[in-house]
Amino acid sequence: MSCIEFHEVQKSFGSKKALDGLSFDVECQESVALIGPNGAGKSTTLKILAGLIKPDSGEVKIGGFDPDSIEAKRIMGYLPEDASPYLTLSVKENLEYIGALRKTDGLEQKVEFLLNIMELNEYRNSRVSTLSRGNRQKLSIALAIIHDPKIMLLDEPLNYLDIPTQERIIKYFKGMNATFLVSTHIMSIAERFTKSALIINNGRLVWSGQIDELKEMSRQEDMTVEGVISKIMGES
């Protein structure tokens, strides 16, 4: 059983078809990048996996459970793009509330740990609305991982973060021993984070394989990896 199963999923929003029979599986403890141009269906895919929206058809499982189920949400951590913690609460309050509702063991220690690792200690009692975008993103990441999820769904996780912070977070993610599905349209993030890639365009899977394969293709065709991906998308 794969940790993430996404089979023949169709999803439309009015007349716009966001997903057109998209299918893929992610094995447990695998890290996979979901790459695609704007409007390809990446965020829609993650929202379906997170249980926020229902597909029109198809089968979706998270750890063998329906994404909408309590069991799936216990093991899943979701970081949306442009995540927004509760603006009128402080940093610490956000962590305490979400951690409590996710029944995190040793919540107090976990909150302190995350405040330290995300370098948010000096902002612990600051209202989120007063934080910079980068610090809000750090808090959002902390909220997504506070309950030690086994399956992580990340949508552009490193947006707004400076390079040292990006490295620190990637290192932490790699130590989590979890399954990752990372949506991004920036290849350098995918390369640092994951070994496999799924390229989608117009709601369909157009390529899947190892990132090393893309690098090899770029060497053979004397193109950048981004150029290779653009070519793959253009051919689909």
Next chain:
Amino acid sequence: MRRSLFSLILRTRVSSSFIALIIIFLLLAVFTIAISAPHARPIRAEYPVFLGILSFISLIVMVGSALIFKKSDFDFLFTSPIPASSLSLNFFLAALVINSMYAFFLVYFLPMLEYPVFIIPAAIDLWFVMAINVSLAAILRSISIRRRLLIIAIVLVWYLVPGFFSFPISPTSAFAGYPIYGTVIDAAVSLSLVSYNVLRPPRIAYYYRSLTAGTATIRRSISFAGSTPIGAIYRFNLKMVGGASTLRIGNVSKNYAGRLNMGVAVWVSMAVAVLYGVAFIFIPEAERSIIEIYYILYGVAIYPLMRGINWIQTERIWLALMSLPATTYFRHMALAKVISTLITLLPLIIVNFILFAVFRDRIFLEMSVMTLALSPSVLIFGFYLAGFVNPYQIIDIGELPPSSRYSGRNFVAGLTIAPVAAIAVLSIFIPGLYLYASIAFIAVAMILIALPNIQDSLKNSILSHNLL
């Protein structure tokens, strides 16, 4: 540390000043009941006015959908392992607590209506009606906005009917001379709807779908090609009613808020004006004052004030502030909205002139003049009030319209309706007052527009809350 779901919902939707207001209203309600209970004062003629106010508040609750969602809920709360029933129950209870404020506020009016022995059940009935409104708002959320408005309109007519006819089978008949019937209906309807909401919790996908539904293509757009910035301000405000704005979710931009073509708004206004004119022909002269009061309350006070207050949440004002001086931008925006509002009110102004010609009653002339003079002035008050009292552009700070946070400041902005409406209503009944009120209102509005300090202060208020 104890952090419950209910406290999270309440703390992120209501400021402490608003909680204080709820408590104050509750205490005032208890005080009102206590001192009124020994006195008998049944005055049937007041029922339509009270039911009108109650219906307007019900409209606000139901159209606003009572349940306030934030982007943070979708980002972190709805993806937490919380049973849907628990989420639904806690959101619903929070909505009941927040909207109870209206019930406590309205208790103040009860001594005008009821025999003393029924004042306590009437106070409870008010809370039942609020519970009905909140429950309906939650249930209607899954329906398209047009059908929702139609159902709400039917419900509001049901609320209003006991005020004009002897009709006992309505949730509001408790306040119109049918305390027993009304209380039984209130209890039955509210308990049924509340139970439905509690026992049949919607799935998270339903909340998300209801939030994103209706974001389809724009059927008719405006071209600003060739316009100057000032020209664009007028073109937008004179072609559209309401605000069209965008919210970026991921890489997709979605259009939100109401965007109604001016032509449609004028047609609606014409229909209302015709109904208004016809009402005067068929309603006995002794009962005309009720319609006059409604006209003044909604047409001259509430409608322009709401239009003035709501502008800030849907305008991309910080973009315009970067391209125009504050004095230029705010003055022209305010004037454009005044002209836009007068256009929508023009059918009513014309009908009042016609009624004056037909009935030779000075009150119709007064209402025309007040609409022309007071409505724009009231809009200006709301325009500047919003910028100082609630300067947040909801779109820009990651909140989703119509979600917002109940705060004491928001409520203060709404409370300005009271003195404005009071002066406007008194102007109907006190000869000559309408002229003085009109001149005074126009003068204050012109001062607000003219003073450069006010424009600069408004700009600083908006920028400091949104960009820092």
